[in-house]
Amino acid sequence: MKRLFLFVILSTITALVAACGGAAPEPAAPAQEQPKAEVAQEEPAKEEAAAPAGGEEVVTIGYTASKTGKLEVPSRGQTRGLELWLEQVNKDGITLSDGTVVKFDTKTYDDESAKERVQSLYTTLIEEDSADFLISPYSSGLTDAAAVIAESYGNVMITTGAASDATYKKGLTSVFQLYTPASRYLTGAIDMLAALDPDAKKIAFVYENAKFSTGVVEAAKAYAEEKGFDVVLFEGYDSETTDFAPFLNKIAAAEPDAVMGGGHFNDGSTLARQLYEKNTPVHFLALLVAPPELQFAELADAALGVVGPSQWEPQANYTKEAAAAAGLEWYGPTVAEFAKAYEDKYGEEPGYHAGGGYAAGVILQRAIEQADSTDPAAVKAALDDMNLLTFFGNVKFDTTAESHGLQQAHEMVYVQWQHDDQGNLVKQVVWPVEGQSAEPIYPLPR
Amino acid sequence: MDQFIASLADGLLLGFVYGLAAMGLTLIFGVMDVINLAHGPIIALGMFAVFFLGPPGLGLHPYVALLVVAVLGLIFGAIIYFISVHRILDGPHLSSLLSTFSVNMMIIGVGTAIFTTTPKNMDFSIGGLAFWALNIPFTRLVGAFIAVLVAAALYVFLYRTQQGKAIRAVANNRAASELMGIPSTMTLALSFGIGTMLAAVSGAIIATFFSFSILSGGVYELKSFVIVVLGGLGNPTGALLGGLILGALEGIVPVFLPVSWVPVIEFVLFVLILMYRPNGLFGGGRS
Amino acid sequence: MTTVLEVNNVSSGYGEVQILWDTSVKLEKGKLTSLVGANGVGKTTLMRTIMGLLKPTKGTVSFHGQDVTRMSAHAKAAHGLILVPEGRQLFTEMTVYENLEMGAFTKRAKENFAANLDRVYEMFPRLKERLDQKSGTMSGGEQQMLAVARGLMAQPDILMIDELSLGLAPFLVLDLFEILKRLKDDGLTMLLVEQNVQMALAVSDYAYVLADGKVELEGPSRELAQNEHVRAAYLGI
């Protein structure tokens, strides 16, 4: 007991000293300033000296990941994708025209899926860890907070996993969105439904009450009404919802042909499961985020026939030939190369968050090559000019002042869980038609 | 009308399980005046326990696994009691609120490290009942039935057995029980264990029909607060009724309003009852 | 004569406030010993220290020759050392019968449950009529009866009663003292703390007078009742 007590006292005192140490200017100030000054002097010196000798430059990429909290799962995919890219790019590095070889390093912290520390952590990344380029955290909310910091330092930030349109309509200049924005997540699903069943008229939207999903369904609702559908139910649920019974009853009462919505993995998979268990009679079910995840297969029969928009799938058919046909530049590994490398490293098939993490690195890599420099302004200009096809799809950023950085070219694909010949659940790309790996099943097998 | 009936039935069936969880919270409060802020994570641990004992893990039938969960819950609760509650029992309320909250943080912290926050599914189905407007999976029916059974067992235990009466005696007057030879510390640990057990079992039941993660307990913890206040703090039988009321509310309100208004109504009701009927809707319990 | 309980040079109190200073008390088997003195001299503190609700800072308590200073209250109760506390301390939310049951919680008491119950019913017929009533709703006198009855259900070796007569109507006090006499005749060892010094000295065999946390005087009750100082200070004669 006594020892325990002592330990507490000691640890609190240490903490106190640490706090006071931070607050006491005399020792802290020079100690903190000196190394920074050195770094500041060293870097340009190194660059200049390196140029003729064809030396090496290490570029630091900073980002926070949600290692704890509700966003942990998608955030992990994103991090893994990025780490894979890092490993690959560092084999040879990027050789600039002056012979400098650029290599990359990453710095990362846990943002706990919460906004409070994001700004502080990004400042630390830029100031202490001298991050030259940034990758966004996962989710639109956290990215909003991080964007303020990126913008105030003028550091380029590639966002992945931050689809909300609103972020890019606030007058940003150095933030670039890799994902298809939220407003275009479900529009394809509506086209698909119209193509599959000309008689389908009624759609119910049941979605998570959060920034991203609300943005998605509001755009989708407008699009559906424009296409002549009746929106018979439009209602949000709380992020922590585990019991969807009230919604199922409302859906049953509204008798829609299709249900669309969802939000993130947890709620979406639960909704799909309960719709199945309750035998709710719908013909078409499209949910955000959850269906493309591999764990969705754990729902077994409840997963069958469920459609989900995906930023990217391993079955996607983005190829050099397609790029040539469309007059686009092709860059980076092929879909198969990426998928294989990812599986070799992590023992699982990559999902779109993983693809996004990797693609964020690839985009940056290409921009540095194009700019032939690691200078932020030059890289920014290269990103503005970019119109690229990669394994992840087409990437082109909006360059207008109002919505600078908003993704313009990237398109969603739609997956559906189906049985293969052995009766195993597999994910197939069913839309758009030109990218199909299988015919869609319609109506939902219930 | 169909929607109303279906919705009400769904709500009520869940209400029993909510009530069971809340019983654990209110029992602990009734006996030792402690609001157990580790309640939610304990519910979540119950979910994980049945998951790992059940088909996805050791392969026990989920309802057999429930029994094991109950025993584990009891032991775990007693351990929590000795570590975090015993020393500060006579301290101010703040101490017990914070010490149980620290247990909450530890469970969530370790739980996230081990289980991640990826949701888990039991994939357990035993068919369902469909007639008229109703469509009820048997898991829900059995869950509600078990909840009632456990509640009844708790009642019999507290009012018909020597050990149970000793718990009530300690709740009523700890010093006097000690004088009569009742080992009050052990009795308190037992009560905390039973409270924990009820939470864990309710979590395990919930896991047979909903997906869950280590963070899932939070929702049920807040529901338990509402129920406990509805039924009267410290009144286990009131908690079951409170659970039913909450379940009914969750069933009825969505028929007329967007579902997102349900929690608004719940919490406004919660505050109003605290303000005007702090002993619960049925007035019983401790004054 | 055998000494069944011995308190040796005990000092005790609450936190930093010391109440008892070097107090020694002995209980003889089968005798009724009383503890008298003004308010706040430490009578209740002594009882609580004997029971183990308070831990003495100095000195020892031995019971049947065994050192029980550090033993917890419930363990002492299990050995037959029973205190009927000041202010009754009933289980007010429980019925009369349940209170009696809780009195008989220990193993030794359970073995004699039926016999003790009969004896208690016979001594307190009023209680028998109200077995299902919540004890908190009874009158003060009935509550005191229940407190004593609950103590008797515990199959005591030594019964200690703190403030038997406090706040009761005189006729009830007489009834209760009659019962004490009967218990003494049955051979029960008892320690009585009582504000009514006259009654206490009249009923007990031996008495201690406490003042300022110390034993001021002790002796057979009959002699103390004749003592000039006692007469002047406590009996108002």
Place this chain on the structure above:
Amino acid sequence: MSFKSIKYPAFWISVGLVALAGILPLITGSNTTRETMFLVLTAIALASSLNMLLGYAGYVSFGHIVFLGFGGYVGFYLIVDHNWSLWLAMLVGGLMAGLLALLLGKAILHLRGAYFALATIGVNEAIKTFVKNFDLFGGPVGLEVNFLVYKDYGGPAQMQWTTYWAIFGLALLAVLVSYAIKFSRFGLGLMAIREDEDAAMVLGVRTPSAKTWAYVLSAIIPGMLGVILFFRNSSVEPEDAFRLHRSIEFIVMVMLGGQGTVLGPLVGAATYDTLRGFLLTSPLFKDLQLAFAGLLLLLIVLFVPTGIVGWLRGRFRQLWRVLE
């Protein structure tokens, strides 16, 4: 309120510490220091505010974050939808939080102990879920401010400094108000309530109004702070604004430092925040940081219930006067 406090060394220590923390970024010239100190000063302002109720009057407000969320939302709404200046919006946000506390105080402050604590949780959840349904505040999506607004404050980089000084001012204000209360008759009344509310009432403390005003005072600074936080983040969502977990963190800070003293919340907030920041970024603890923080909290509650300041005071009696 009187300013007898200036006679006490503890007053100068507290004000000095906050001032030192505040100007530290100027000395180091580093934005990381500024961001670290921003979090520390935020914690100090919030913990000191909570202490006015929790430490002085002994009422455990578990849902104190509601004032930050509500005040912040009102102010941020005025900025986003009505183009108010940050400063005016901040004042209004603070006043609205105070008004909310006044109304709530009338309703729930008659509850004691655990009942009051539960009621504050209920209030936070009720208001959070209401805001999620309230279209004017953007419902579940929340509100966002256009970056162009930052131009009025010298661009995003300068805005971060400006808001930093605002938080610094609020932290100082919180400490000054804490002292003013502590050495006033009003504060004495509160402490009487903490010791024994019934006795205080008998002694002539007008307990209902004293408690209510303590509640109101403890709500205003969090309300103002919320506006600045949301403005700085450029957006707000209900889940971020009313996070119950955060509320409990304030209590931990107050506990850690020592409730009822002015220096306590200050030390507690600084220690807690530094520690959390350290654990989050330390490679050793970052996976288990939450569990570790929990363990530390438990050890404090069990073994050092009077907090750091209380412990130091008990340990070194001569420090008694210095630490109040």
